[in-house]
Amino acid sequence: MSRKTMPGSKREGSNGCSRLGTVTAVQANFYQVRLDDPLDWGSEDLESTNSLLCTRRALLKKLGQSVMVGDRVQVEDPDWTGGRGAISAVLTRQTMLARPPVANATQIFLVFSLAQPEIDPLQLTRFLLTAQQTRMQIGVGLSKADLVPEAVQRDWCDRLQQWGYRAIALSLVNEQGLGEVQEQLQGQLTVLSGPSGVGKSSLINHLIPHLNLRTGLVSQRWHQGRHTTRHTELFNLPQGGLLADTPGFNQPDLPIHPGDLAQLFPEIQRQLNHQSCHFNDCQHLQEPGCVLDKGWERYDHYVQLLEEITAQYDPSLHSGREESQTKTKVRRHGKQEREPRLEQKKYRRESRRSQHQSLADLYAEELQQDRP
């Protein structure tokens, strides 16, 4: 491994140089990391010198520390010429989504098309509820506006406003609403989601004109393009900000507990902000003392989805506690500290290894583990 310090690199401590970056893609045990500061050592190809293909230091594995798309990481001893490095630390995550697996996202941007395919209101509600569960900021883009009259666009924007969301009617054909979308995405780490065929990929290609070039780079390195694998990948927006593309899915997960459904409807939350029902666990159906006004469009969705969740809910399946990810260790003077549990035995066996094993060793080991 090359340990020479290239111009523009920082030295931290005495262990060689390390730099901060963001994980933009994960495949098997390899991580693509985009460094915060360009390496700036004379190459014309800034994008490729700014991005490193990395593995995880053995110590992180031993601690059970996962690395996700969106993670802020420290990369140690980058091998500049080979475009490779090793992740030595993962900074504390601000947010974490399980599906798609993305760390540090700040908002969800849902895309639904006004035509081809037409909006299915109940499906839109399902996506909105899933987005609400993340507690992140939510934006809605209504695509293919060129295919419907202005009155239909306005009608849908007004409906969504009533539901509690700001919607942007947009079209790539006549470039409508794209400035507003850019504004909404600027400076955020946005997860783009929505059903298949609504124009998400087309929108990304429009927002990031040189993307094909970058996708080509990933394909070349990993021998697979994102369109064949559909893994989650982060893209850099020219105006600043990151965009995570996620594979389309048609039936997002609903909350598992029926009692959690009401808080995912802004229409219900708005009403219950300044009044409460007689029973704490009121489901807002026919209960005496229910103060909810039921005269709003999506009340039928609420009732239908509540029935669906109640039918699926099995309290006995959700009573067990998840196994703790940490254990308590008693240190000197009786001081207790939580520390991460070690992963399975296969990692413990490696504990005597040096933290500074060579990149070549790491790659050989990763490739071994990737084999079925």
Ligand SMILES: Nc1nc2c(ncn2[C@@H]2O[C@H](COP(=O)(O)OP(=O)(O)OP(=O)(O)O)[C@@H](O)[C@H]2O)c(=O)[nH]1
């Ligand atoms: N008329 C019109 N068609 C559009 C617009 N945006 C995208 N399309 C078309 O919609 C179709 C689907 O677009 P994609 O970008 O592949 O949709 P997607 O959401 O990425 O679909 P998945 O990859 O299946 O998730 C393509 O034929 C696009 O050309 C638009 O603004 N207006």
Ligand SMILES: [Zn+2]
């Ligand atoms: Zn009620």
